[in-house]
Amino acid sequence: MPQPSYAYACARLSALNKRLLEPQTVQRMADGSVSDAMRALMDVRYGNLPDATEADTERMIEREMTEAMQEVKELSPDPAITDLFLLRADVQNLKVLLKARALGQTETVFTPGGLYERETLTQMVKDKQYKDLPELFCNALNALEKRLEMRVDPRMISVALDRAYLAHALKQSQKNPVFSQYFRATADFDNMLTFLRLRATGASIETLDEVILPEGGIKYTDLYGAYELSFDSLNRVLNNSVCREALLQGLNAMQRTGNIAEVEKARDNYLVSLLSSHKYETDTIYPIVGYYLAKEREGRAVRLIITAKRNRLNDSVIRERLVMLYGER
Numbered sequence: 001m002p003q004p005s006y007a008y009a010c011a012r013l014s015a016l017n018k019r020l021l022e023p024q025t026v027q028r029m030a031d032g033s034v035s036d037a038m039r040a041l042m043d044v045r046y047g048n049l050p051d052a053t054e055a056d057t058e059r060m061i062e063r064e065m066t067e068a069m070q071e072v073k074e075l076s077p078d079p080a081i082t083d084l085f086l087l088r089a090d091v092q093n094l095k096v097l098l099k100a101r102a103l104g105q106t107e108t109v110f111t112p113g114g115l116y117e118r119e120t121l122t123q124m125v126k127d128k129q130y131k132d133l134p135e136l137f138c139n140a141l142n143a144l145e146k147r148l149e150m151r152v153d154p155r156m157i158s159v160a161l162d163r164a165y166l167a168h169a170l171k172q173s174q175k176n177p178v179f180s181q182y183f184r185a186t187a188d189f190d191n192m193l194t195f196l197r198l199r200a201t202g203a204s205i206e207t208l209d210e211v212i213l214p215e216g217g218i219k220y221t222d223l224y225g226a227y228e229l230s231f232d233s234l235n236r237v238l239n240n241s242v243c244r245e246a247l248l249q250g251l252n253a254m255q256r257t258g259n260i261a262e263v264e265k266a267r268d269n270y271l272v273s274l275l276s277s278h279k280y281e282t283d284t285i286y287p288i289v290g291y292y293l294a295k296e297r298e299g300r301a302v303r304l305i306i307t308a309k310r311n312r313l314n315d316s317v318i319r320e321r322l323v324m325l326y327g328e329r
Helices: 006-018 023-031 034-043 054-075 079-103 118-127 135-150 154-172 177-201 205-211 220-226 231-237 244-257 261-276 286-310 315-326
Strands: none
Touching: 006 054, 006 286, 023 034, 023 286, 023 315, 034 054, 034 286, 054 079, 054 286, 079 118, 079 135, 079 154, 079 177, 079 286, 135 154, 154 177, 154 205, 177 205, 177 220, 177 244, 177 261, 205 220, 220 231, 231 244, 244 261, 261 286, 286 315
């Protein structure tokens, strides 16, 4: 097998990108029946499961994401960066496994595409041994296990893993300006979303301290200072953020519509556009990461459409959620 190089990756990505679901295909799936959607997937051999039915949707997505993960690992000349994105699936799986253990559940849904096998993560959680994970994860999970001995709180599990992941990503991406910007923007958007949700529920300011993620550009002290102030005061909080304008657009749209999903959409559009602006730089890692993120987005779209069709949701709901995934077209 050829050694990973950007020239080799570029050639392979040219073929792989052609296999992504085209926007017209996704739209056709959204406009038709569940049978039409499945037929469209069969036509492009999505998941490579002949005669698959709607009941096989998750298995199809799992096969696609597992293959994408293997492609990225084989193609990447810079695994320190690409592993950051594959690791997100492992974070989700660790959350599920820890919550299942704490609540005495045996059935779990596994998110495909991560760095670790299902059996490996399951054994880690069973044995409470995390030395094979990155250092920040190992430290966070060891501390979490001690807290879980005293009190089981599912939210505590999610926050601990989200903090560990983002701290790890911020540290690992420091030398790459694009990915450093990507993860600092992720921190700012996610902390702002947490801030807005807590304010909307009337939670105390002390609750913010329990769930806040590592800083991107927005300072903790600024968020705390604005917690009980007017919505307009948030402008000052954003001054140090790398994604200030995108955050402002999301906040302004939220103020007009009353829907916090506007901020989520602004976040997703910003992160996608950040990498899209580098997708033709064929001597860099950006197109490889961009391909994997496109596969993630594709899988979410497939799941959304099939689930919505199966549950007879209104087509307008599907269109609105697809806009969240792909932006305006």
